[in-house]
Amino acid sequence: MGASDTRRHIVEAADRLFYENGFEATSFADIAGDVGLSRGNFYYHFKTKDEILDAVIARRVSATRAMLESWEEAMPSPSERIRSFANVLVANRTKIMAHGCPVGTLCNELAKLDHAARGDAAFLFSLFRDWLARQFCALGREADADALALHILMRSQGVAALSTAFRDEDFIRREVADMENWLQAQCLPASPSDSRKPA
Amino acid sequence: MGASDTRRHIVEAADRLFYENGFEATSFADIAGDVGLSRGNFYYHFKTKDEILDAVIARRVSATRAMLESWEEAMPSPSERIRSFANVLVANRTKIMAHGCPVGTLCNELAKLDHAARGDAAFLFSLFRDWLARQFCALGREADADALALHILMRSQGVAALSTAFRDEDFIRREVADMENWLQAQCLPASPSDSRKPA
DNA sequence: GTCTATACGCAGATAGAC
DNA sequence: GTCTATCTGCGTATAGAC
Numbered sequence: 515m516g517a518s519d520t521r522r523h524i525v526e527a528a529d530r531l532f533y534e535n536g537f538e539a540t541s542f543a544d545i546a547g548d549v550g551l552s553r554g555n556f557y558y559h560f561k562t563k564d565e566i567l568d569a570v571i572a573r574r575v576s577a578t579r580a581m582l583e584s585w586e587e588a589m590p591s592p593s594e595r596i597r598s599f600a601n602v603l604v605a606n607r608t609k610i611m612a613h614g615c616p617v618g619t620l621c622n623e624l625a626k627l628d629h630a631a632r633g634d635a636a637f638l639f640s641l642f643r644d645w646l647a648r649q650f651c652a653l654g655r656e657a658d659a660d661a662l663a664l665h666i667l668m669r670s671q672g673v674a675a676l677s678t679a680f681r682d683e684d685f686i687r688r689e690v691a692d693m694e695n696w697l698q699a700q701c702l703p704a705s706p707s708d709s710r711k712p713a
Numbered sequence: 714m715g716a717s718d719t720r721r722h723i724v725e726a727a728d729r730l731f732y733e734n735g736f737e738a739t740s741f742a743d744i745a746g747d748v749g750l751s752r753g754n755f756y757y758h759f760k761t762k763d764e765i766l767d768a769v770i771a772r773r774v775s776a777t778r779a780m781l782e783s784w785e786e787a788m789p790s791p792s793e794r795i796r797s798f799a800n801v802l803v804a805n806r807t808k809i810m811a812h813g814c815p816v817g818t819l820c821n822e823l824a825k826l827d828h829a830a831r832g833d834a835a836f837l838f839s840l841f842r843d844w845l846a847r848q849f850c851a852l853g854r855e856a857d858a859d860a861l862a863l864h865i866l867m868r869s870q871g872v873a874a875l876s877t878a879f880r881d882e883d884f885i886r887r888e889v890a891d892m893e894n895w896l897q898a899q900c901l902p903a904s905p906s907d908s909r910k911p912a
Numbered sequence: 913g914t915c916t917a918t919a920c921g922c923a924g925a926t927a928g929a930c
Numbered sequence: 931g932t933c934t935a936t937c938t939g940c941g942t943a944t945a946g947a948c
Contacts, residue, residue, distance in 0.1 A: 517913065536825040538737055541941065555914045557943070614821050621878045622813050622821060626735040636878040664875065664884055665891070672871025676863065679820045679835040685863055692864070716931065740923060754932045756925070 521559050523549045525569045532570055533609075533616045537623055564631065571634045574616070578638060582645045592649040593701055596666065599646065600693045603673050603686055611681045615674035617642075642667055653701055662700060669693055720758050722748045724768045731769055732808075732815045736822055763830065770833045773815070777837060781844045791848040792900055795865065798845065799892045802872050802885055810880045814873035816841075841866055852900055861899060868892055 527548040531540040542563065546556045560566045585595045603610065613619065617638045624632040646663035655662055673689045676682075726747040730739040741762065745755045759765045784794045802809065812818065816837045823831040845862035854861055872888045875881075 520913080534825065535827075536737070536822065538735070539826055542943085543940085552915055553942095554916065554944085554946095558913060561943085563942075613825055615874075618874045618878075619821050619825065622818050622874065623735065625877050626733065626812055626818065627738055628734075639875070639878045661887065664879075665888070668868070668871035668875050668888060670871070671874035672867035672869070675814075675817045675821065675870035675874060676838070676867050678824050679817075679838045680863075688860065689864070689867060719931080741925085742922085751933055752924095753926090753934065757931060760925085762924070 517559070520549070520551070521569075524551070524556070524559055524566070525573050528566045529570045529573055532567070532620065534613050537567060537620065538627065564629075567629075567631050568634070571620075571631060571638070574638055575641065578641050582641065592652040593697055596646060596649050596697055597694055599642070600666065600670065600690050600697070603670060603677075603690050607677065607683055607686050610674050610686075611677045611683070614678040615671060618671045618674055639667065650700070655700065666693060666697070716758070719748070719750070720768075723750070723755070723758055723765070724772050727765045728769045728772055731766070731819065733812050736766060736819065737826065763828075766828075766830050767833070770819075770830060770837070773837055774840065777840050781840065791851040792896055795845060795848050795896055796893055798841070799865065799869065799889050799896070802869060802876075802889050806876065806882055806885050809873050809885075810876045810882070813877040814870060817870050817873055838866065849899070854899065865892060865896070 524545060528540070528545050531544055531548065535544075542556055543553055545566070546553045560569070585598045589595050589598065617635070621632070621635045621639065623629075624635050643660070643663050646666060647659040650659035650662045669689070670693075673686055677686050723744060727739070727744050730743055730747060734743075741755055742752055744765070745752050759768070784797045788794050788797065816834070820831070820834045820838065822828075823834050842859070842862050845865060846858040849858035849861045868888070869892075872885055876885050
């Protein structure tokens with residue numbers, strides 16, 4: 515097994531442990547133990563904990579881009595693609611109820627630590643935001659595409675946060691269904707008194 | 714200054730530091746230094762870090778109850794009270810953009826740490842949930858009061874989470890305005906095709 | 913590239929003087 | 931009630947043998 519394989523294993527383990535237990539609570543020993551490496555050898559691959567964090571974020575950026583692209587390829591309809599986004603909450607409900615949203619919780623933790631990588635983590639949100647905005651543009655909502663994207667992204671974060679607190683699967687399904695209803699209303703021609711879209 | 718004053722100062726400092734920097738990232742030395750105590754004396758008041766956490770959560774429970782009661786006393790209209798809840802996001806926008814929602818971020822951190830006080834922190838959410846549900850009951854929505862309460866609580870969490878990532882004040886104001894519009898729609902008699910409320 | 917051994921600081925926690 | 935001194939363990943990080 516070459517060095518690049520070992521490095522990849524380290525980043526995969528760190529990614530999972532940062533998500534499940536948090537960045538700060540995860541030690542070098544935890545990651546090394548998970549991969550089956552000695553702590554000493556660990557430093558051959560990564561000099562500091564921040565370097566691992568950067569690698570984990572880069573990995574998540576790649577994975578997110580790949581996921582968003584696969585949805586675009588698999589589905590011709592923008593509203594269907596946005597529904598895929600919302601339904602990630604249902605698909606990943608067990609992990610979300612246990613550890614929250616990987617992006618949101620990392621951003622929160624790095625904000626509190628006032629960590630240099632705070633902006634890099636927030637960039638993960640931008641990937642979703644821009645992708646969602648493009649889907650709303652394709653639905654003919656060029657004027658408020660970004661606001662609509664932020665709105666549904668906000669909802670997914672809210673659902674994830676409360677899921678972790680109450681661990682209520684029904685709540686997730688109900689709110690995702692409500693997001694789908696909201697989405698459908700966005701596809702209809704807006705009436706002047708409609709309060710369903712964000713201003 | 715008596716022991717109970719010192720204890721109160723410790724809990725106040727810990728409350729602020731847990732919020733701003735996180736529970737795990739805050740050390741005994743940080744709290745002691747903030748209060749102006751030696752670490753040794755600190756242990757006269759609290760034996761373990763978990764004891765301080767319990768005291769901080771108890772303090773937050775009291776403060777939350779007092780705030781919710783003051784809203785009920787100050788405002789006769791339930792919808793006005795719920796608007797007060799939503800507008801906390803605007804009033805506290807600076808702190809929220811820096812450190813997130815005190816309740817949501819604590820619940821997330823304790824969930825990742827698999828901490829014993831996880832449920833106690835989630836109880837803070839229950840205070841808001843039950844209070845909001847009572848307001849919706851007063852608005853004549855007995856049948857789905859709890860779902861409506863969870864829905865607006867979910868929105869406030871989503872806004873807080875994205876605020877911390879993007880630090881966008883306009884986003885907060887826009888989403889709070891949208892919450893107020895949604896709330897107003899809840900007060901009207903529901904039409905059969907209305908998709909604005911959670912199912 | 914992987915290991916063992918180790919440095920160093922800070923964390924939580926305790927003992928005992930005043 | 932407050933202090934200083936100290937213990938123990940674990941955190942990140944390094945040096946150097948194999």
